Amino acid sequence: MPEMPEVESLVRFLRPVCIGRVIAQVDLVAFSALKTYDPPLTALHGLEIEAAERHGKFIDLSAQGLHLVFHLARAGWLRWKDEVPQKPVRPSVKNPLSLRLRLDDGSGFELTEAGTQRKLAVYVTADPSSIPHVAGLGPDPLSDDFDAAAFDALLKEAGRSQLKGVLRDQKIIAGIGNAYSDEILHAAKLSPFKGANTLTDEEQARLFGAIKTELAGAMERAEGLAAKDLKGEKKAGLRVHGRKGETCPVCGDTIAEVSFHDSSLQYCPTCQTGGKKLADRRLSKLLK
Structure with a gap:
């Protein structure tokens, strides 16, 4: 996407x-x-x-x-x-x-x-x-108005919602989808299922910084490319999204995946969840 x-x-x-x-x-x-x-x-x-x-x-x-x-x-x-x-x-x-x-x-x-x-x-x-x-769009994450104070208010409003969903919700933050939410959470070393209102000040600062740097970095890599070359550049620049079974470039662990009925997310257990593997949501439904 x-x-x-x-x-x-x-x-x-x-x-x-x-x-x-x-x-x-x-x-x-x-x-x-x-x-x-x-x-x-x-x-x-x-x-x-x-x-x-x-x-x-x-x-x-x-x-x-x-x-x-x-x-x-x-x-x-x-x-x-x-x-x-x-x-x-x-x-x-x-x-x-x-x-x-x-x-x-x-x-x-x-x-x-x-x-x-x-x-x-x-x-x-x-x-x-x-x-x-x-x-109904939320703020643009690279706008000058999207600062640490605005982000803090946004997380408070999100309450217990999981970070993966908060990042992808266009009414909360405009422009981030499945791929870059995975990349942002990996860079911030946070679980995709962590509650928005459970972040420490240090974790919140890491997440805010990762949003800015990951998106700005992707745009810098795409600068000057023709439309036909943008898809390939995006795929080449991703560290965890779409890379299930590959090696995490940060710690060397194997990148894992959680599947849903119409999508999936990828993450590094060592970097993001303290080594814990997250349950596959499709399989969990079948076992109930």
Whole structure:
């Protein structure tokens, strides 16, 4: 799933290639992706793109009073093309293409989504804050307003909630997903199941620092990369997420995993849980 560092990198990639260009054509292929109907997609035709911004994991292209906002969800991606085909695409359940946008110079991008689940979302609106998921976003973790005091208040509000869930909840902190929450907790040497209100001052400071450094580091590694190279860079930069059975680069222990019905997390027992293996949640359900 593209998370804040990848989405921010996509926005930075789009700015020089899109701003100042006019939208020539927008073709919707996966009708389930479009979440708004007024104004229609065709209202974007002929408008000049003026800005590219990010709201959490949402990308926002503004064009003369309208905004094309999209969320890539778990399996979506943006593919840039120097020459966008003009031939219409036939909708198909096997076709990963969700939307195609062509600019006045022939370039543009396609939004694709792998797999059978269709969660990629596209909106056309005059105000991004009218989108409920955007309006409900928590603070951006790399903003100047997100300081130690704000983080302390956030954890107090979260109460007994587990740290893994707190980091992933977009209403609490915007932009962090499954991968970077694993990386942040590993860097902070904290269990994913530790309660938010049980942290010592030192643990809280470690977690706050890890949020800032892990996300900033990921964005620095992605700086200047083309859209097609961002996925590979993200995977190469991860120390624990997606690396079950591999060696922890910090202590040498074997990276372990906890599986849920639709996702999984990875962690290092030595670094994060005092050597204790956490119970697999899927297996625990079956044994009850």
